[in-house]
Amino acid sequence: MVITIDPPAAQIAPCLPAAGALVRDERPTVAPKDELSEQTQQMLAVRDRRDKRAFAALFDYYAPRLKGFVMRGGMDAAQAEEVVQEVMLTLWRKADQFDPERAQVSGWIYQITRNRQIDTVRRTARPMPEELREPEGHDPDPGQMLALEQETEELRGALARLKPDQREMIERAYLGELTHQEINTQTGVPLGTIKSRIRLGLERLRHELKELREP
Amino acid sequence: MSDIAHHIPEPILAAYAASSLPRVFEVVVATHISMCDSCRGALAAHEALGGTVLEGLAEAPVSDTLLAGVMDRLDHAQPDAAPAPKREGIYPGPVMAALKSRPPRWKSLGFGVKQAILEAGDDGSLRLLHIPPGRAVPDHGHNGLELTLVLQGSFSDETGAFGVGDLEVADGDLEHTPTAGEEAPCICLAATDAPLRFQSFVPRLLQPLFKI
Ligand SMILES: [Zn+2]
Numbered sequence: 001m002v003i004t005i006d007p008p009a010a011q012i013a014p015c016l017p018a019a020g021a022l023v024r025d026e027r028p029t030v031a032p033k034d035e036l037s038e039q040t041q042q043m044l045a046v047r048d049r050r051d052k053r054a055f056a057a058l059f060d061y062y063a064p065r066l067k068g069f070v071m072r073g074g075m076d077a078a079q080a081e082e083v084v085q086e087v088m089l090t091l092w093r094k095a096d097q098f099d100p101e102r103a104q105v106s107g108w109i110y111q112i113t114r115n116r117q118i119d120t121v122r123r124t125a126r127p128m129p130e131e132l133r134e135p136e137g138h139d140p141d142p143g144q145m146l147a148l149e150q151e152t153e154e155l156r157g158a159l160a161r162l163k164p165d166q167r168e169m170i171e172r173a174y175l176g177e178l179t180h181q182e183i184n185t186q187t188g189v190p191l192g193t194i195k196s197r198i199r200l201g202l203e204r205l206r207h208e209l210k211e212l213r214e215p
Numbered sequence: 216m217s218d219i220a221h222h223i224p225e226p227i228l229a230a231y232a233a234s235s236l237p238r239v240f241e242v243v244v245a246t247h248i249s250m251c252d253s254c255r256g257a258l259a260a261h262e263a264l265g266g267t268v269l270e271g272l273a274e275a276p277v278s279d280t281l282l283a284g285v286m287d288r289l290d291h292a293q294p295d296a297a298p299a300p301k302r303e304g305i306y307p308g309p310v311m312a313a314l315k316s317r318p319p320r321w322k323s324l325g326f327g328v329k330q331a332i333l334e335a336g337d338d339g340s341l342r343l344l345h346i347p348p349g350r351a352v353p354d355h356g357h358n359g360l361e362l363t364l365v366l367q368g369s370f371s372d373e374t375g376a377f378g379v380g381d382l383e384v385a386d387g388d389l390e391h392t393p394t395a396g397e398e399a400p401c402i403c404l405a406a407t408d409a410p411l412r413f414q415s416f417v418p419r420l421l422q423p424l425f426k427i
Contacts, residue, residue: 052289059282064274071275081281088285093292103259106266113269114234126234127241128299129248129255130308156267171272173229174265180230191260198263199256206252 035146039105047095059088062109069113072175083120087113099134100145101201104152114176134205135212144201151194158189219380223247223254227362227384232261239339239406243362243382245309246404249302250380305367310343310404319343328352339408346370346395346403359409361385363393368401370394 036044039061045054063084070080090112098108118126159167173183223231223244230236231244248255300311310333319331327347334341339359346352348368363383370377372391377383385391395401 052286055289056282056286059285063277063281065270065272067275067277068272069269072272077275080275081277084277085281085285085288089288089292092289104263104266106270107259107263108266110265110269111232111262114232114265118234122238125299125312127238127245127309127312129245129258130302131299132255152263152267155264156271159264159267159271170264171268174233174261174268176233176235178230178233179235180226183226183229189264191257191264194263195257195260198259199252202252202256 035149036100037104037149040100040145040149043091043095043098043105044100046092047098050095055088055092058091058105062105063088066109066113069175070117073117083113083116086116090116097131097133099201099205101140101148101204102198104148107152110174117176132202132205132209135208138205138208141204144197144204148194148197148201151197155189155191155194162189218378219251219253221375221377221381221383222251223257223382224384225257228254228257229261232258232265237338237408239334239341239408240360240362242309242313242333242341243364243404243406246307246366247364247380247382249307249309305402307366310366313341321345326350339406341404341406344401344403344405346393346401348395348397348400351392351394359387359407361405361407363403363405366402366404368399369396370401370403371396 039058042051042054042058045051046058066084066087067077067080070083071077075083087109091109094112098105103111115126115128159170162170169178170189172178227236227240227244231241236244248258300308300316302308303311306314313333319333321329321331321343323329327350329345331343331345332340333343343366344352344363346368361384363377363385365377365379365381367379369379370393372383372393374383374385374389374391378396
């Protein structure tokens, strides 16, 4: 499947505007909050205000999807509900790691779920990359958050437009049913643009982390 | 960090995102991503696609009591048991985790080449290799996949030159003779899903003994 290969990273990222180069008033005047998806807004409420109603709303949205996802992997209903509970509790516990400039709620939940399933099977912690946390007082860029949502929306559209057998291959790949050797034919979901967008979020974060170290 | 030229191939990244990669390769992938923002971003893109798949699958209604059960536990949610090991020197966090936060236990393979086995099991082996400057590691072929990530120094072989952060992907067909750069000892993290077949240097019979 493709998983289209994109331009080398160097092409993607022209310099970000230096901090302060963009005066607040010059930013788009649209109230960005209104355009973020409900799930992103709820996740931010959980992260920033420990909002339990927002958490319950996320639960209502994701729990049945998660359960369906986990049962597709062969678990029975009772075990699947265990996993759903664990994943949702992890979401609550690790909410401070949610960074809407680099990830959407669904992608983050996907990652938590796969880790959880592997940890259960292997009974040891899954090897994970070093974390990259945003610094205290990080001021999120609403433009970046919105753009990432749009990219995710486009990904959803691309997936929906695939022929059924192609979509089936993608589903099987991300459900963990294919080996890396099997993940190699063309499928036509271009990941290049969302990759570039996430890279911008990463670069902004690196920039801030660097400034912290070299004030 | 920006000098990395050899990255993780897309199918391997996708398999890592989907957790369908053997554990020894996961360590190498997680280590490379710790050193490479390009692949960190690419992994997040695969996770975004995974999230899109998750959202699009058929829903399975959950029991009425499940939400209440989770809400009750929110205030008692346990923090993480142990924080993930941090980078030490040339060893990024995932390598420190595989080392169980202890220094590598090097064993000589002869001619100044050393290895430290981190994991060896049914799904493959993971080890650190230490090659003196300018020294060549003998020809070896592979039965399966081998991922080699440079942590210090450099090496080059028939397929190219590899510096810190670069990942070499060798499949069953490649027989190569990596030679360490002159500037420093080359230290690599290497994972295979099958025992290596050395063609010289160490007699075949000794392989089980040395676990190479
Ligand atoms: Zn890379």
